[in-house]
């Protein structure tokens with residue numbers, strides 16, 4: 001079973017004049033098993049910084065982060081805002097490129113492409129796909145290496161509302177079929193409620209404001225009354241927090 005253990009995480013940035021700004025201020029977070037956790041919060045609250053530190057892209061100033069899968073270090077996948085497909089490779093070749101373990105990769109690639117509904121487009125080049133299709137390929141690629149932990153940074157933020165709604169459904173489907181420990185950064189409360197088991201709300205100043213458990217049946221649709229009600233409630237709490245900041 002995979003786990004993310006964050007203890008007392010602090011991140012300070014230093015500007016050119018040597019002045020320090022605290023961006024994350026004592027984050028404690030424990031995520032384990034097949035759990036989908038969203039990190040939401042206003043712009044500048046440190047969501048991306050937190051994800052980058054968990055992934056190891058950025059260093060931390062204090063505290064600790066441990067990513068484990070049983071008694072070994074966890075294998076981690078990352079889905080960026082922009083899918084970053086290699087334009088000179090076909091879809092299938094893009095998936096092949098990231099496989100550390102090449103045995104059985106073709107079946108794996110086909111399986112995850114099928115799950116995002118693009119199994120028939122393996123021979124296309126990225127330029128022959130829409131933005132939404134490219135992001136679906138990015139998600140299939142991340143799942144195809146079968147990481148223990150998947151980190152996602154606003155993967156749908158630059159897509160239109162219809163496309164991101166359909167992508168959320170694809171993501172939930174692929175996650176239900178191939179459950180991973182997921183940490184998903186978004187500024188979109190709708191997205192967070194629809195996808196998550198737990199929502200961690202970061203407040204300005206980089207502290208955890210509250211944690212909300214989402215105990216709703218899956219698969220979920222944004223239009224389900226229970227999902228819509230919880231979205232409204234979380235949004236209202238979010239607005240109160242922003243107003244108080």
Ligand SMILES: Nc1ncnc2c1ncn2[C@@H]1O[C@H](COP(=O)(O)OP(=O)(O)OP(=O)(O)O)[C@@H](O)[C@H]1O
Nearest residue numbers: 013014023041042043044045046047048049050187
């Ligand atoms: N390399 C850096 N050097 C200095 N400050 C930085 C650096 N990266 C981020 N910051 C600052 O850290 C704070 C948090 O940034 P971060 O991108 O993590 O926030 P966020 O919640 O993801 O915001 P958004 O929703 O707008 O993407 C911001 O005030 C930002 O200006």
